[in-house]
Structure formats: C-alpha cells, structure tokens
Amino acid sequence: MFEKILIANRGEIACRVAATARRMGVRTVAVYSDADAHAKHVLACDEAVHVGGSAPRDSYLQWQRIIDAARATGAQAIHPGYGFLSENEDFAQACQDAGLVFIGPPASAINAMGLKAESKRLMEGAGVPLVPGYHGADQDLALLRQQADRIGYPVLIKASAGGGGKGMRAVERGEDFDAALASCKREAINSFGDDAVLVEKYVQRPRHIEIQVFADTHGHCVYLFERDCSVQRRHQKVLEEAPAPGLTPALRRQMGEAAVAAARAVGYVGAGTVEFIVEQPGGYEHPEQMKFYFMEMNTRLQVEHPVTEAITGQDLVEWQLRVAAGQPLPLTQDELLIDGHAIEARICAENPDKDFLPATGTLHVYRKPPHAAFEFGAVRFDDGVREGDAISPFYDSMIAKLIVWGETRQEALAKLDAALAATHIVGLQTNVQFLRHVLASDSFAQARLDTALIPRERAQLFQQDRLGRDMAVAAAVAQTVLAERAAETSDPFSRTDGFRSHGVASRRVDLEYRGESVVAKLRYLSDGLQLQVDDAEPKPLSLTALPDGRIDLRYGGARELVQVYALGEVEHVFGTRGAVQITELDTLSRADEGAGEGGRLTAPMPGKVVSIAVKAGDKVSKGQPLAVMEAMKMEHTIAAPQDGVVDEVLYAPGDQVTEGAELLRLGLLSK
Ligand code: ADP
Ligand code: ADP
Numbered sequence: 001m002f003e004k005i006l007i008a009n010r011g012e013i014a015c016r017v018a019a020t021a022r023r024m025g026v027r028t029v030a031v032y033s034d035a036d037a038h039a040k041h042v043l044a045c046d047e048a049v050h051v052g053g054s055a056p057r058d059s060y061l062q063w064q065r066i067i068d069a070a071r072a073t074g075a076q077a078i079h080p081g082y083g084f085l086s087e088n089e090d091f092a093q094a095c096q097d098a099g100l101v102f103i104g105p106p107a108s109a110i111n112a113m114g115l116k117a118e119s120k121r122l123m124e125g126a127g128v129p130l131v132p133g134y135h136g137a138d139q140d141l142a143l144l145r146q147q148a149d150r151i152g153y154p155v156l157i158k159a160s161a162g163g164g165g166k167g168m169r170a171v172e173r174g175e176d177f178d179a180a181l182a183s184c185k186r187e188a189i190n191s192f193g194d195d196a197v198l199v200e201k202y203v204q205r206p207r208h209i210e211i212q213v214f215a216d217t218h219g220h221c222v223y224l225f226e227r228d229c230s231v232q233r234r235h236q237k238v239l240e241e242a243p244a245p246g247l248t249p250a251l252r253r254q255m256g257e258a259a260v261a262a263a264r265a266v267g268y269v270g271a272g273t274v275e276f277i278v279e280q281p282g283g284y285e286h287p288e289q290m291k292f293y294f295m296e297m298n299t300r301l302q303v304e305h306p307v308t309e310a311i312t313g314q315d316l317v318e319w320q321l322r323v324a325a326g327q328p329l330p331l332t333q334d335e336l337l338i339d340g341h342a343i344e345a346r347i348c349a350e351n352p353d354k355d356f357l358p359a360t361g362t363l364h365v366y367r368k369p370p371h372a373a374f375e376f377g378a379v380r381f382d383d384g385v386r387e388g389d390a391i392s393p394f395y396d397s398m399i400a401k402l403i404v405w406g407e408t409r410q411e412a413l414a415k416l417d418a419a420l421a422a423t424h425i426v427g428l429q430t431n432v433q434f435l436r437h438v439l440a441s442d443s444f445a446q447a448r449l450d451t452a453l454i455p456r457e458r459a460q461l462f463q464q465d466r467l468g469r470d471m472a473v474a475a476a477v478a479q480t481v482l483a484e485r486a487a488e489t490s491d492p493f494s495r496t497d498g499f500r501s502h503g504v505a506s507r508r509v510d511l512e513y514r515g516e517s518v519v520a521k522l523r524y525l526s527d528g529l530q531l532q533v534d535d536a537e538p539k540p541l542s543l544t545a546l547p548d549g550r551i552d553l554r555y556g557g558a559r560e561l562v563q564v565y566a567l568g569e570v571e572h573v574f575g576t577r578g579a580v581q582i583t584e585l586d587t588l589s590r591a592d593e594g595a596g597e598g599g600r601l602t603a604p605m606p607g608k609v610v611s612i613a614v615k616a617g618d619k620v621s622k623g624q625p626l627a628v629m630e631a632m633k634m635e636h637t638i639a640a641p642q643d644g645v646v647d648e649v650l651y652a653p654g655d656q657v658t659e660g661a662e663l664l665r666l667g668l669l670s671k
C-alpha cells in the first residue's frame with residue numbers, strides 16, 4: 001500500500017478521500033487555491049501545498065504544479081477525485097511519466113470513453129445496446145439532418161465532448177433541427193472546444209440507471225449493482241438511490257454484465273460508472289419490460305458513490321487505493337450482495353424557485369442532522385465546509401451530500417426527510433426544502449421515476465411553504481418574546497422593549513411574509529399570550545423554549561417544533577414540516593437602491609457572459625432572452641423585465657462579471 005498520496009481536488013470529495021486514507025494509515029497531501037487557503041479539505045490532510053489562484057484553471061487544473069507538489073512531498077500516487085483533472089488523459093499519462101500512480105484507469109481507457117460518439121462506436125462492437133442514433137465521424141450538416149429524419153423525432157443532439165448536462169438539445173420537429181444543431185455546436189465549441197455532435201432518439205419518460213463497475217490489474221472485473229439517478233434538473237442529478245426501484249434481478253444481471261463488457265472492451269482498471277438510459281414501454285407497472293441503452297461511461301469515482309457503499313458495505317475509495325497499489329479486488333461478483341436501500345440528496349447553494357439559480361454567500365448557520373457522521377451509518381453527511389465558510393463563485397454549488405440507509409426504501413425516505421428537516425442553513429439560498437418537497441411528491445414516494453419527475457410534479461415542488469403564514473408569524477413573534485425574556489432575566493433593569501414594565505398589555509409587530517405585509521398583534525393576558533394575525537380572530541399562543549434551542553409552539557390548534565435564527569431583520573424559521581423566512585419590518589432599513597429597476601439589467605451572480613442576444617438599438621419585448629450567463633456549472637438566461645429598447649450593451653461573450661454588474665441598459669420605448 002502507498003505511504004502517502006496527493007489528493008488533487010477540493011471540497012467534500014477531497015475530505016472523503018482523506019478520511020479513508022487516514023483509516024488505512026496512508027498519509028495525505030492536499031492542494032489548495034487562494035480561495036481555499038483555510039478550507040476544510042486542507043485541514044483534513046496531513047500536508048498541504050498551495051497551487052495557485054482561485055479560478056480552477058489557475059490552481060486545480062494546473063497539472064504540472066500538482067505533479068511537482070506530489071514529487072516535492074514524496075507522495076507516490078495522486079487521487080483526482082471527480083471533476084477537474086479526473087477525466088483528463090494527458091494528466092493520467094503525465095503522472096505515469098513522472099513515476100507517480102494515477103488512482104484511476106489507464107490513460108487509454110479515459111481516451112476511449114472520453115468522446116461520446118467514439119465510445120458508442122466502441123460499445124457497438126462490444127455488443128452493448130445503444131440508443132438508436134447516428135454517432136459517425138462525418139459531420140456534414142445535410143447528413144446529420146438526414147440521420148435525424150431517419151431516426152424519427154423527437155431526437156436529441158449531443159456534443160460528443162459534452163458533460164455535466166451541457167451541450168444537449170432536444171428537437172421535436174424536423175423544421176427545428178437546423179437551428180438546434182447550430183446552437184448546440186456553438187455551445188459545444190465554447191464549452192468544450194470541439195463541436196462534433198451525435199444524434200440519437202430522444203427517449204420518452206426515461207430513467208437514468210447506472211452501474212458501478214470495478215476492475216483490477218489481475219483481469220478481474222465486477223459490478224456493484226446500480227444507482228437510479230432519474231431525478232434530475234437541467235440534466236443534472238438531484239437525488240440518487242440504490243437499488244433502482246422495481247428493477248428485476250434478471251435485468252440487474254443483464255445490465256451489470258453489459259457494464260462489465262463495456263469496461264473490459266476498453267481495458268478498464270479502477271472505479272467506473274456505465275450510465276444507461278432506460279425506456280419503460282410498459283410504464284411503471286411493468287418494470288420487466290424496461291429496455292436499457294448505453295449512454296456514456298464516467299471514468300472516475302462518481303458524486304453519488306456513497307449509495308453504493310451503503311448497500312454493499314464496501315468503501316469504494318479503499319477499493320480504489322488497493323487496485324491502484326496493484327492488489328486484487330477485495331471481493332468476487334458472487335460475494336457482493338445488496339443490503340437494504342440508500343438515498344442521497346445533493347444539498348446545493350441555489351434557488352429552486354428561480355430556475356435553480358446558483359447562490360453564493362456565507363454559511364452563517366450550518367447545522368447538520370444530529371448523529372450524522374462522516375462515516376458509514378444510517379445517516380451520513382459528506383461535506384467540505386464548516387459554519388462560517390463561504391460558498392464562492394469559483395467552484396460548483398454543491399454544499400454537501402446527505403446519504404441515508406434503511407431496511408426498505410420507505411424507511412430510507414422517512415429518514416432522509418427527517419435528516420433534511422434537521423439541516424439548517426442560513427446565509428444563502430439552498431435547495432433543502434425543495435428536496436423535501438420532491439421526497440413528498442406522489443411520483444417519488446411511489447417510485448414512479450423518470451427524468452421528467454420534477455417538471456411533472458412542479459405544482460407541489462416550487463413556491464411552497466409547508467409551515468404556513470400563521471405558524472411563521474407565531475415563530476417570529478415567539479423568538480422576539482423569548483429574546484426579551486432572556487434579556488430581562490439576565491438584567492432586570494435593562495428594558496429592551498419592556499412593554500410589561502411600562503404597563504403596556506399589547507404590542508404590534510409589522511412583518512413581511514413572502515412579499516406581503518402582515519400585522520401581528522400580541523396581547524399579554526393574565527392567563528397567557530394571545531396573537532392576532534391581520535384581521536383574523538385572536539387565538540392563544542403558547543411557547544416553550546426547549547433546552548436544545550428549539551421552541552415548542554402552539555397556535556391556532558396547530559403545534560410545531562421550530563428553531564428560529566435571526567440574521568439582521570430576517571427570522572429564519574425551521575420547523576419539522578418546513579422552513580420559511582419572515583422579515584420584521586420595524587427594524588428594516590429602507591435604504592433600497594432599487595437595483596434591477598429603471599432599465600438596469602444586472603448580473604444575478606458572479607460568472608461569465610456566454611452570449612448576448614441583442615445589440616444597442618434593438619427593440620425587445622418583455623420576457624425576451626437578452627443574454628446568457630454561466631456560473632457554477634450552470635447557464636442562466638437574462639430576460640427583458642419589460643418592453644423596451646436596448647440602449648447599451650456593456651459586456652461581451654467571454655467576459656467575467658461580478659454579482660450586480662450592469663450587463664446592459666434598457667430604455668423605455670417612446671410612444
Ligand atoms: P456526475 O454524473 O458525477 O454528477 P458531473 O459531470 O455532473 O458528474 O460532475 C461531477 C462533479 O465534478 C460535479 O458535481 C462537480 O463537483 C465537479 N465538476 C465538474 N465540472 C466542474 C467544473 N468545471 N468546475 C468545478 N467542478 C466541476
Ligand atoms: P452528461 O455527460 O452531460 O452527463 P449524458 O449523456 O450522460 O450527458 O446525459 C445526461 C442526461 O440527459 C441523462 O441522465 C438523461 O437524463 C438525459 N438524456 C441523455 N440521453 C438521452 C436520450 N437519448 N433520451 C432522453 N434523455 C436523455
């Protein structure tokens with residue numbers, strides 16, 4: 001086994017690899033950028049080397065510096081994690097040339113699976129089923145169009161070099177093909193520097209089911225079953241589970257064997273994932289009719305690998321280290337078994353209600369579910385941040401992964417919901433409550449899975465508040481009352497807002513709840529508190545502070561255990577049923593600058609300008625796309641807030657912009 005390895009990554013995956021290395025007695029070297037100088041992953045390792053500026057291209061993608069760091073610290077091998085250099089065959093080769101072990105497949109296998117079109121040609125030869133389509137090298141436009149007509153609409157155009165859900169266009173009708181092809185090629189050349197595409201049948205209501213494979217240098221190759229990653233937004237995974245609900249043992253074996261054949265066809269070594277798109281012609285009720293087709297192979301450890309660990313009881317990073325050190329696989333196919341059910345939720349800094357716009361900011365409050373440990377167990381929480389850390393615009397928006405295990409899917413689902421309810425993050429937008437809404441949706445609860453689940457269930461997922469206005473108001477008022485009581489107890493002469501000592505029996509609190517103003521009237525009666533919300537009937541309010549900081553709140557016949565965090569004038573209320581923010585208007589400073597109004601169009605987040613669809617002088621109508629920005633692996637369209645005429649365009653494609661930067665100026669149309 002190695003004595004020391006370098007981890008060429010950051011965030012949760014760097015911490016994850018370091019944890020296993022430590023358990024195995026392998027010393028670790030971290031690398032870090034300027035922005036990550038004090039990051040959790042740096043402290044998780046025994047040594048750390050600074051490799052450059054905050055942008056990935058200046059640090060985590062600087063592979064010569066990373067190789068130099070490995071040599072300087074005496075590391076024998078490099079673990080690339082996922083993303084960054086993990087699927088870079090030149091890096092894998094450079095490691096080998098430098099006498100270092102790349103903990104991953106041989107460069108030739110990365111190369112063979114690197115381009116979707118070429119890998120499909122290879123898979124065809126290995127007898128792995130493919131989505132009907134065209135993946136030839138000839139990129140003649142007329143030929144591509146003719147192939148699309150032959151396949152039959154709808155079709156999907158994919159950038160061969162694409163990844164991360166980017167570079168794909170679904171085309172419904174033949175007349176839209178040319179425009180979609182042009183825009184796909186444009187995105188592909190900008191994002192991946194290669195505009196080759198393939199065209200395939202667009203599978204309706206498909207499931208994404210992938211197989212974890214593992215191969216060693218002694219000719220063994222096994223599959224560690226499947227993960228269902230059908231719940232996606234923007235072609236990116238949101239929830240992943242193992243095993244795939246409804247998959248028959250026969251199909252599991254067929255898919256597993258196909259994945260092993262795929263790995264063997266490219267001389268694979270180490271951990272890999274073969275992704276399949278699965279058609280359900282018989283609907284959810286007839287899983288035995290499912291048909292699977294090869295989509296791509298990811299030649300690295302996958303973000304969602306913990307669900308496989310949870311159902312097999314194996315540590316995949318340990319397997320990676322063993323295989324890279326030349327040892328045989330720890331288990332044979334027959335020794336691998338599925339135990340129970342596991343689900344992973346990706347907790348991201350984003351606003352689901354704003355089309356999943358990534359968010360940045362400081363984790364002022366960052367509370368994990370109790371009993372969650374960075375290890376195997378019923379509730380596992382993998383992260384690379386601590387309270388007080390910032391989610392910066394330089395890297396992706398994933399904050400943490402929450403993984404739960406249960407005897408059954410139903411048990412795992414209930415545990416995940418409870419763990420999410422106990423995950424309290426204040427300081428930036430997250431998808432935590434959205435994830436709970438997905439879990440509660442009929443489709444997810446009943447395992448009616450396919451990649452259209454989120455759009456299909458949207459009415460239950462977005463703009464939801466499961467706590468309700470009255471509970472939110474009650475929680476905000478309770479927090480204020482408790483804060484005052486605490487102040488009075490500690491110093492009876494300090495009168496924060498001492499209404500009772502002034503003989504005042506009631507008070508008014510002005511609040512803002514989901515954009516609407518609410519008036520709360522609190523009365524102190526001899527037998528307790530009474531709360532009136534707007535003009536509704538006043539009702540008794542009972543509140544008890546619990547030792548763990550929560551408040552047992554009873555109002556209007558309902559009971560809720562809430563935890564309230566005040567940040568500025570905003571009260572962040574977390575209950576068992578949901579979470580909501582409510583603002584106290586009396587302390588709100590009204591220095592509103594009116595950003596975004598008056599024709600200024602500003603960047604909603606820091607990032608890169610991808611394209612500008614208009615030029616000065618253009619007339620635009622409300623809702624018309626004006627520009628596309630990219631940040632944290634996602635693209636966002638900036639649309640006209642009203643009819644108008646473009647006065648000035650202030651940035652060009654490729655420019656980096658800061659949050660709030662004015663992108664273009666819009667004037668009103670003169671009548
Ligand atoms: P998966 O199928 O495992 O989700 P993705 O292609 O979405 O694979 O990427 C895996 C992970 O790699 C992401 O979640 C992200 O953390 C990281 N990653 C990928 N591309 C980038 C990038 N350009 N910058 C930073 N991180 C990236
Ligand atoms: P990436 O490299 O971006 O991960 P994939 O080829 O793995 O690209 O596809 C990403 C997602 O797009 C899949 O998980 C699936 O939801 C969807 N998808 C891919 N191919 C098809 C298809 N032929 N029909 C329908 N959906 C597809």
Ligand code: MG
Nearest residue numbers: 164165275296
């Ligand atoms: Mg994929």
